[in-house]
Amino acid sequence: MKNTDTGQPPFITLGDVTKRWSNGVTVLDGIRLDAERGDFISLIGPSGCGKSTLLRLLSGLTPISDGTVTIDGMAPVAAREIMSFIFQDATLLPWRTVQGNVELGLELAGNTTAAARREACGGLLRLVGLSDVAGHYPRQLSGGMKMRVSIARALATRPKLLLMDEPFGALDEMTRDFLNEEVLRLREVDRFTTFFVTHSVAEAVFLSTRILVMSAKPGRVAREIAVPFPFPRTSALRSAPEFLERVGEVSAALRTVKGAH
Amino acid sequence: MRKMFKEALWPAAVFLAVLALWQGACTVFRIPPYVLPSPPQVFATVVERHASLVAAFRITAVEAVGGYLMSIVVGVLVALVFAQSPVVRRSLFPYTILLQTVPIVAVAPLILMWFKSGASSVMLVAFIICVFPIIANTTQGLISVPRNLVDLFAMANASRASQLLKLRLPHALPSLFVGLRISAGLSVIGAITGELFASSNAVGEGGLGYSITYANSQLQTDYLFALVITTSVMGCLFFFTVTGLEWLCLRHWHESAMKVDAD
Numbered sequence A: 001m002k003n004t005d006t007g008q009p010p011f012i013t014l015g016d017v018t019k020r021w022s023n024g025v026t027v028l029d030g031i032r033l034d035a036e037r038g039d040f041i042s043l044i045g046p047s048g049c050g051k052s053t054l055l056r057l058l059s060g061l062t063p064i065s066d067g068t069v070t071i072d073g074m075a076p077v078a079a080r081e082i083m084s085f086i087f088q089d090a091t092l093l094p095w096r097t098v099q100g101n102v103e104l105g106l107e108l109a110g111n112t113t114a115a116a117r118r119e120a121c122g123g124l125l126r127l128v129g130l131s132d133v134a135g136h137y138p139r140q141l142s143g144g145m146k147m148r149v150s151i152a153r154a155l156a157t158r159p160k161l162l163l164m165d166e167p168f169g170a171l172d173e174m175t176r177d178f179l180n181e182e183v184l185r186l187r188e189v190d191r192f193t194t195f196f197v198t199h200s201v202a203e204a205v206f207l208s209t210r211i212l213v214m215s216a217k218p219g220r221v222a223r224e225i226a227v228p229f230p231f232p233r234t235s236a237l238r239s240a241p242e243f244l245e246r247v248g249e250v251s252a253a254l255r256t257v258k259g260a261h
Numbered sequence B: 001m002r003k004m005f006k007e008a009l010w011p012a013a014v015f016l017a018v019l020a021l022w023q024g025a026c027t028v029f030r031i032p033p034y035v036l037p038s039p040p041q042v043f044a045t046v047v048e049r050h051a052s053l054v055a056a057f058r059i060t061a062v063e064a065v066g067g068y069l070m071s072i073v074v075g076v077l078v079a080l081v082f083a084q085s086p087v088v089r090r091s092l093f094p095y096t097i098l099l100q101t102v103p104i105v106a107v108a109p110l111i112l113m114w115f116k117s118g119a120s121s122v123m124l125v126a127f128i129i130c131v132f133p134i135i136a137n138t139t140q141g142l143i144s145v146p147r148n149l150v151d152l153f154a155m156a157n158a159s160r161a162s163q164l165l166k167l168r169l170p171h172a173l174p175s176l177f178v179g180l181r182i183s184a185g186l187s188v189i190g191a192i193t194g195e196l197f198a199s200s201n202a203v204g205e206g207g208l209g210y211s212i213t214y215a216n217s218q219l220q221t222d223y224l225f226a227l228v229i230t231t232s233v234m235g236c237l238f239f240f241t242v243t244g245l246e247w248l249c250l251r252h253w254h255e256s257a258m259k260v261d262a263d
C-alpha cells in the first residue's frame, strides 16, 4: 500500500505458499501476504495451525511445497544473511558465557575480528542491560535473562528480518510485559521487520502493526487485523480503552476460528 | 576444607570397620597367613617390598595409560565417523559391540601370540577393552545435539567444520567424559589381564599382572594382597585424575560437574 507511491516491491512476499508434509497432510494452504519494512506481524491461532511451520518456511529451515517466498528479492535460504531466528527456548550454548553467546552469530558469519565482536556485543549487552552478567554462564541466569541474551544474540548481526516463535511463552506475565517493552525499544533503535508467533492476544496487540489470525486444517490466514497505535508504545497503552477494544476484537476473531471445528 | 573432611569421614569409617572385621576374622578363626594374612602383615609386606611394588606399578601404569590414550584417539575418531551418517552408524555399530562382548581373557592370549609379546601388546589389550565405552558415549553425545541448536547454526550459515568444532564437539564433551571415566578403570584391568598372558611368554616381567601370577604360584599371599592394593591405588588414581579433569572442563556449565559446588 505504501509502496504504490515508490513503486518498490514489498520487502517480503508470500505467493500462495503451501506446505504439505511427506505424509500428505497439508499444513499451510495458499498463504498470500505482503510485508513492508518495519512491519511487526503477529501470528496467532489454534495450536497446530502451522504458525511455527510458516516461520520455518520463511527461514528456509523447512522447504516450501508450492508457491513462492521472496525476502528482499531473495529466496529464504539466501536471505538468512539478513535474518535472525529466536526460538521458544533461549537455545544458548551452555559452554559459552553470555558474551560468547551473543558473539556467536558474528563469529559464524566470519567477517569480523575478535576485537570488533567484543566491542559490538558489549554495546548490545549494555543496550539490553546485561553488561553485569557478560561473564556469566547460561545456567546462572533466570529464564527472562536467558531470553534477553537470545534476543541480543539475534540482533548482533543487525538483521533486517526477525523471526520469533513464542519467545516469551515460558515466562511469567511480568517478565513477559517487560520484555515486550524491551523488544519495542530495540525496534526503535534498529527498525527490523518482525514475524512474531504468540498465543497471547494482549502481547500481539501491544507489539504488532498487523495481526494475522490463522485457522487450522489446513492453516490459512482467516483474518487480518491492523493495529494502528503509534510508536513508541509504552506500558500505559495496556490500560487504554482502544487497546482493550482491539484485544476484544482479536479474541473474538480467534474464537470464531476455533469454533469452526 | 571442613566440607572435604566431612565428605571423607564416612568412607574412612567404613575402611576402619573393614580392617577391624578382617583382623577379627584372622584372630578368631586363626586363619593361616597364606590363606588370609592379617592387615599388619600386609602392611609390613607393603613397606618391606615397596621398591618392587613401585617398579611393578610403573610398568603397568605405562601400559594402561598407553592403551587408554590410544583408545581415546581412536574412539573419538571412530565416533566422529559414526556421527556423520546414520547409515555408517547402523552398519558398523554392531561390530563395536563385539569389542565389548568378546571375553578379553580369550582375546589377550591371541594378541600376545600374534604380536610380539611385550608392553605394546599389553597396551593393545588395554586399548581393546577401553575403546568401546569411548566410542559409544562420544557418538551418543555427538548425535544428540538439540534440533534448535542445529537450526541456529544453520540460520547462521555455519560451515560443517564450525558446526563440528563449535557445536557438536563441545556438546559431546560431557558424554566423552562418561566414557573416559568408565575406561579409566578398565585400562588397569586390561593391562593386568594382558600381563597375565604376557608372563607365560617370559616377557612383560615385573608388571603388576605378572607379579600377581608369580605371587600366586609361590603362595606369597601377603605379597599378593600388597599387589592388589597397589592395583586399586592405580585404578583410583586414574579415576580421580579423569574426574578432576572433567571438573576442570565442565565446571562452569554442566550439571555433572556442578554437583560438587552445588550445596
Ligand SMILES: Nc1ncnc2c1ncn2[C@@H]1O[C@H](COP(=O)(O)OP(=O)(O)OP(=O)(O)O)[C@@H](O)[C@H]1O
Binding pocket: A021, A022, A027, A046, A047, A048, A049, A050, A051, A052, A053, A054
Ligand atoms: N516435520 C513434520 N512432519 C510432519 N508433520 C509435522 C512436522 N512438523 C510439524 N508437523 C505438523 O504440522 C502441524 C503444524 O505444526 P506447527 O508446529 O507449525 O503448529 P503451530 O501452529 O506452531 O502450533 P503450536 O501453537 O502448538 O506451536 C502440526 O499438526 C504438526 O503436528
Ligand SMILES: [Mg+2]
Binding pocket: A051, A052, A053, A165
Ligand atoms: Mg509452534
